[in-house]
Amino acid sequence: AGAATPQPPRQYKLAPQSELRVEVLPDAPLRVRLVTGTAEIFGTELPPEGWVPVPPRSKIAVFTWHGATVELDGVSESEYTSDETPMVIYVNTHAILDARRARARAAAAQGGDMEASQGPRVIVVGPTDSGKSTLCKMLLSWAAKLGWKPTYVDLDIGQGSITIPGCISASPIEKPIDIVDGIPLEMPLVYFYGHPNPSINADVYKVLMKELAKTLEKQFSGNAESRAAGMVINTMGWVEGLGYELLLNAIETFKANVVLVLGQEKLWKMLKDAVQSKSNIDVVKLHKSEGVVLRNSKYRQKTRSFRIREYFYGIANDLAPHSNIVNFSDVSVYKIGGGHQAPRSALPIGAEPVADPTRLVAVNISTDMIHTVLAVSYAKEPDEIISSNIAGFIHVTDVDIQRKKLTYIAPCPGDLPSRLLIASSLTWYEA
Numbered sequence: 001a002g003a004a005t006p007q008p009p010r011q012y013k014l015a016p017q018s019e020l021r022v023e024v025l026p027d028a029p030l031r032v033r034l035v036t037g038t039a040e041i042f043g044t045e046l047p048p049e050g051w052v053p054v055p056p057r058s059k060i061a062v063f064t065w066h067g068a069t070v071e072l073d074g075v076s077e078s079e080y081t082s083d084e085t086p087m088v089i090y091v092n093t094h095a096i097l098d099a100r101r102a103r104a105r106a107a108a109a110q111g112g113d114m115e116a117s118q119g120p121r122v123i124v125v126g127p128t129d130s131g132k133s134t135l136c137k138m139l140l141s142w143a144a145k146l147g148w149k150p151t152y153v154d155l156d157i158g159q160g161s162i163t164i165p166g167c168i169s170a171s172p173i174e175k176p177i178d179i180v181d182g183i184p185l186e187m188p189l190v191y192f193y194g195h196p197n198p199s200i201n202a203d204v205y206k207v208l209m210k211e212l213a214k215t216l217e218k219q220f221s222g223n224a225e226s227r228a229a230g231m232v233i234n235t236m237g238w239v240e241g242l243g244y245e246l247l248l249n250a251i252e253t254f255k256a257n258v259v260l261v262l263g264q265e266k267l268w269k270m271l272k273d274a275v276q277s278k279s280n281i282d283v284v285k286l287h288k289s290e291g292v293v294l295r296n297s298k299y300r301q302k303t304r305s306f307r308i309r310e311y312f313y314g315i316a317n318d319l320a321p322h323s324n325i326v327n328f329s330d331v332s333v334y335k336i337g338g339g340h341q342a343p344r345s346a347l348p349i350g351a352e353p354v355a356d357p358t359r360l361v362a363v364n365i366s367t368d369m370i371h372t373v374l375a376v377s378y379a380k381e382p383d384e385i386i387s388s389n390i391a392g393f394i395h396v397t398d399v400d401i402q403r404k405k406l407t408y409i410a411p412c413p414g415d416l417p418s419r420l421l422i423a424s425s426l427t428w429y430e431a
């Protein structure tokens with residue numbers, strides 16, 4: 001296509017309950033402005049005045065409940081309006097959740113038990129590109145607009161929206177999600193899996209979910225407000241075989257009581273049979289929006305790379321990472337799940353060798369680590385690594401075997417907060 005041809009600013013008059021769908025190019029800035037009426041982007045209202053920059057590569061919808069005129073400035077990849085959206089169904093779902101939050105809060109005020117004072121724990125499931133992350137954002141932003149502080153839990157290690165790929169994480173959402181900055185990063189709780197695909201070591205994925213759930217449970221038990229607000233849990237788009245098993249596992253681990261199934265009848269039916277009949281879990285089928293943009297695996301891979309880059313350089317390219325050098329002896333790098341089982345000869349007679357999939361293995365620093373991401377653990381001892389969350393990430397830029405020195409970039413200057421690092425298969429190549 002070559003260089004984008006300039007487009008003059010243009011206005012769209014949106015009828016009530018319709019939306020303007022826009023795809024932003026990677027390198028052409030685009031901004032949007034509300035001219036009249038009210039409109040929102042995935043649950044967050046556009047300010048009444050001023051231009052809002054839309055992040056590069058994003059695919060958004062500017063939706064209006066009551067009608068609006070909006071203006072676009074800059075070149076887009078595509079833009080069109082549609083009046084066929086599932087937004088009424090989504091907002092009705094929000095209203096039901098809201099009533100449950102109010103009920104939980106009232107119960108807490110009357111000294112109700114843990115069960116009664118627990119707000120909705122919503123888990124959103126569906127195939128890739130069914131609009132899961134988008135629905136999560138809307139539910140969170142609508143709840144936050146009403147003053148709730150729900151917890152966002154992101155179990156999508158492939159295309160997560162809280163931090164870099166390869167992690168499962170949680171963050172309280174205290175105000176509608178910022179259109180430009182996304183999920184707030186002040187206090188996310190992050191556990192590091194280290195790969196974009198759960199099948200590499202599904203047992204570790206399950207253990208990390210348990211750890212995250214345990215930590216959240218602890219936080220909720222001391223905080224009636226966040227308990228009543230509940231959780232919104234985003235999941236991976238893998239819904240068959242092991243993927244399906246992990247969904248069941250997530251529902252159980254986080255004690256979800258509402259399952260929202262997007263865009264797949266079969267998955268809805270399966271989950272309904274598997275969980276609704278046995279417990280008080282509502283399994284609800286929701287329409288997928290036609291606006292959701294399909295992304296192929298190459299695009300996904302690219303997005304993962306950009307997410308890593310963003311961690312160090314900022315979404316708007318406004319951060320400058322710090323380069324640093326450590327001696328090999330100053331850090332210890334571990335891998336979770338070595339997969340090596342004990343040799344038969346080392347076992348008692350008759351015992352079958354079992355691989356411990358969550359075993360911690362020390363790894364030697366090598367040039368293979370160049371371009372990979374290492375997580376900095378909050379653990380004090382190696383055996384606490386799997387149950388500890390993550391302080392942050394570094395990106396290895398060089399390994400000098402002879403001088404035994406590792407060069408990395410980090411978002412902050414100064415010493416690493418811990419010497420215990422976790423290796424990963426996540427790579428990013430600085431262009």
Ligand code: ADP
Pocket residue numbers: 021022058059060061126127128129130131132133134135237289290291292293294
């Ligand atoms: P999933 O989480 O199921 O993989 P996402 O919610 O991430 O799907 O949606 C895929 C892409 O489509 C995202 O880039 C998202 O911003 C975009 N998108 C979702 N809904 C709309 C819409 N109504 N109009 C335009 N783009 C949308």
